[in-house]
Amino acid sequence: MSARSRLRRLAAAPRPVLTVLGQSWRCDRSGTAQVLLISLVVGILPAWQVKTTAAFATALLRTAEGSHEQVRGILFYLVVLAVLGLGSQLLSLLQNRAMQRCQSRLSAHLADEIISRASRFTLSQVEDPGVQDSLQRAVREVAYRPGMLLSQLVQAATPVVTFGSVGAILWTLDFRIALLAMIAPFPTVVAQILQGRRTHALEHGRSEERRRINYWQHLASQPNSMKEVLAFRLAPVVLTNHRQLLARIVGADLRMANRNFGLAVPMVVLTALLTVSAQATAILVGSSDARHVAGLLAVIQAIGMLQASMQQLFGSVSGMYVNQLYLRNVNEFLAIEQAPESQGEVTFPQDIVGGVEFRDVSFSYPGSGRRALDRVSFTLKPGQVTAIVGLNGAGKSTLGKLIGRLYEPTEGSILVDGVPLADFRLDSLRDRVSYVFQNYVEYQLSVGENISLGMVHEADRSAERVEAAAREVGMHEHITGLPQGYETQAGKLFTGGVEFSGGQWQRLAIARSAVRSASVRVMDEPTAALDTITEAELLDTLTAASAGRVSLLIAHRFSSVLRADRVLVFDRGRLVEDGDHQELMRLGGLYAEMYEAQNAGQNAGQSAGQSAGQSAGPHEPGSSAGAGVAPGAVSKAGTEAGTGVR
Secondary structure, three states, X not given: OOHHHHHHHHHHOOHHHHHHHHHHHHHOHHHHHHHHHHHHHHHHHHHHHHHHHHHHHHHHHHHHOOOHHHHHHHHHHHHHHHHHHHHHHHHHHHHHHHHHHHXXXXXXXXXXXXXXXXXXXOHHHHOOHHHHHHHHHHHHHHOOHHHHHXXXXXXXXXXXXXXXXXXXXXXXXXHHHHHHHHHOOHHHHHHHHHHHHHHHHHHXXXXXXXXHHHHHHHHOOOHHHHXXXXXXXXXXXXXXXXXXXXXXXXXXXXXXXXXXXXXXXXXXXXXXXXXXXXXXXXXXXXXXOHHHHOOHHHHHHHHHHHHHHHHHHXXXXXXXXXHHHHHHHHHHHHOOOOOOOOOOOEOOOOOOOOOEEEEEEEEOOOOOOOOOEEEEEEEEOOOOEEEEEEEOOOOHHHHHHHHOOOOOOOEEEEEEOOEEHHHEOHHHHHHHEEEEOOOOOOOOOEHHHHHHHHHOOOOOOOHHHHHHHHHHOOOHXXXXXXXXXXXXXXXXXXOOOEOOOHHHHHHHHHHHHHOOOOOEEEEEOOOOOOOHHHHHHHHHHHOOOOOOOEEEEEOOOHHHHOOOOEEEEEEOOEEEEEEOHHHHHHHOOHHXXXXXXXXXXXXXXXXXXXXXHHHHOOOOOOOOOHHHOXXXXXXXXXXXXXXXXX
C-alpha cells in the first residue's frame, strides 16, 4: 500500500465515529450535549484528586513531625477527597442515564432507516442473496454497534482530559515516569485491535452460514414446517445439518481464541513490565529527593490514574476501530441504491377501456441466462376473465408480477389503454392492481386487519367494506363466532391468537384482494388450499367478469380454468395457444393434453369411488362438476407431480 493510500485511509478513519455522533445529535441534542459535557468534567476530576492527595500527604507528614496545626488541613483535604469521589460517582450516573437514552434513540433511528431502505427495494433486489446477506448483517449489528461506538467515543473524551491534566503533573516531577506510564497500556491495546480485526473478518464471512442455521432452526420450530418434519421423520436430517454448521462455527471460534491467546500473553507481560518500571522510577526519585517523599503517595496514584486513563483511551480507540468495522455492515446496506424505477405522472385508470397489452415482452431473472418469458404478445380485455395455464416454469407467475411492476420487463413493453406502464405513477398503479398470491402472507394481526390491509391507502376504510369482503369469501359467520370477532388475533405467534386452517388463511388473502378498489385483479392459484365445496362456491365469485376490470387467473385446476372466458397457454416462457376451452380442445395441442391427463386421473378416482360407494354409500355432495371435471378432485401436490399443470 502506498504512503498516499495510508494517509487517505487514516484521514477517513474518524468518519464513521463522527457520523454516529452527528446521528446521535440529530436524534437527541440535549442528551448528546449532556453526555459530552459530563465527560469533560469527569475527565478533569482526577487531576484535582492528585493535587488534593499531594497536599493531604504533605499535611500528614508535617503532623507526624509534630506540627499539630495541620490537623484541620488534614480534615479539610479528606472532605475534599470525599466530595470529589462522590461527585465523580454521581456524574457517572447522570452520564450513564443520558447515554442510555442516546443509545436507545440512535439504535431506533438506524433500525428505522434500515427497514425504510429495505421497503423501497424492488422485488429483484430483495431476492438477491447478496442483498439478503447485507440486510442480515445490518439488522444484526444495528441493535448495539452504533450505541457502543457512541459510548466509546465519550469514553475516549474523558481520558484525553485526564491524560492532559494528570500527565502534566507527572511531567513536572520526572518526564521518565510520565513516558513509562503513558506507553505501558499500548501493547495490550495493539493486541485488542488485531484481535478485533480477526474477529470482524471471521464474522463478515459467516453471513450465509448464519442464515443457513436460522433456516434449520426455523424448520425445527415453526408449525408450518414441523408438521412435515414430524410426518417424514426429518428430525435427524435437520439436526445433522444444524450440528454440522454449529461445529464449523465453534471450531473456527476455538481456533480464533487460541490465536488471540497466543498474541495477548506477551503483550500483557510487556504492559506489566512497563507499569512496574514507572512505579520503580517514581520510588527511586522519591527516595533520593526528600522534597518528593511526602508526595510519593500522590505520584503512585497519578501513575495509576494516568495508566488507567491511557488504558481507557486506547481501549476506547481500539473498540471504536473494531466497532466501526462492524458498523460498516450498516453503512454498506444503507449505501445500497434502490434499483431505478421510472416514475410517470399519469394516474392509473379506475376503469380500463382498451385492455392491458403485452407487446414483445421478455423477462430474465438476474443471473439467469434463460428467459422466463420470451417475446410474448397478447392483450387482456376488460370485462373478461383470462386464465393462464402451462407446465411448471412456463412463466405464468412471472407474467402476473410484471403487471404490477413487481418486476420490470427485460425487453418489450406493457401498455394499459395504450399508455406504457412506466408512464403511470407507481403508487397509483400499485393501488389499482390487486393480487392473490400463491404464497400468500399469513399476517399475525387481527382478522379485520388481515382484510383491511388491502385498502390501507384508500379513503374509505370502513368496517362495512371489510365485512362485505368477508361475506364474499364465506368467512363472515366464522369470524363472528370468534372470541373477539373481527378484533381476534389471527395466528398463534402472539398471545391470545386463534389458528386458522390453510383454507381459511387463503380466504382471508382473497378477501384482502377483493376489498381493494382494483382495475386489475391477478389471482395466482387462489383456491389451491380450499376444499372442493368451498372452491366451487368461491370460484363463481372470483371469476365473475366485471366491466372495466381486467381479471387474470393463473390456475392448475381445470375446474377454475373452465370458468374463464379465454385461456392463454404458455410453454417454456412462450405463448403457444390462445382461445376458449372448446377452441383449445379442438386444436388438440398442449392444453388438450393437460386437460385430458388431469381428467383421466379424476375419472380413475371417480371409478374407484363408485366401486367403493356400492358398499359404502353415495358420494358426498359436490363431488362432480360440469364438463366432466370435479372441482378440486386433483390435489395440488398430485397435479404438480403428475401433469405438471400450474
